Amino acid sequence: MPQAPTLEELYDQHASALFGFLLNLLRNESDARDVLQDVFTKIAQRPQLLSNVSEVRGFLLRLSHNSAIDVIRRQSTRNRNYDQLAQESVDLFVEGANPDEQVFQQKLAGAMVELPPDQRAVVHLKLWEHQTFDSIAETLGISPNTAASRYRYALDKLRERLRPIYEEIK
């Protein structure tokens, strides 16, 4: 039986992926940090949570997603201007090597903001976590068909929005 990973190992293997996902969902670095802290605190307090988990990354992403949804709900109740705050641009990506790529990144970050959080989550998991629709469905607690349709809608919107700049840099 393989030994359970330590908290430090878990952090080193998954923290960046969780951070990227949370930043994309919450659009706020401070909130992303709070949720990341929350996830690792939960794991530290109850390591048995991981005992029967086959896909650790998926499980941690699910924990992160649930906590992020709680934050979004809480903030939208407390502050009706959360949507406006969420429109603020955050540095989602490592800065590109050339100016065209940097512009594309900015446009992409802006286009992602315009997606609803549930579509944004699916796009993120599909594009940057390379998950299948079945895995995405499990992570987000939705059906695979819903995951696929959300991805299709979201990709259409992104393509529409990014068409000019994409044609330029292609």
Next chain:
Amino acid sequence: MKNDDFEKQLQKQTLRPVPEHWRNQILHTARAAEVTASARSKDTLKREVERGWLHRLLWPCPQAWGALAAVWVVVFILNFMGAENKPVVASVQVPAREILVALKQQQQLRTELLSSSEKPVAEPPKWSAPSTRIDPQFQLIAV
């Protein structure tokens, strides 16, 4: 614009990694929470042991404890109802002044009567008139 190419272009964008200085802070806080949770679970375990001891002592027959509790409830209710039905002394009315005066007069009269019966006044000896009846023998002599 092909879907695959567009998706590949999106996937090419590298996501920003988690800031390095967060690692120690997050892990330190998580470890501290782990220690707190561990201490709390020890306390919980101790309480459970104590509760188990009390449970064994006090809970051999739950029906008996239940019946005792029911009896206490009945006693309490009866006691409460009895207290409500008790006559209230303070509510008795004070006799009127005239009644008191009348009672006093009666008491005086009784005292006088009693005292008069205890000391009877000596009656003077009764004068008795000579009997008109004549002894038959005396009559014969007289004849």
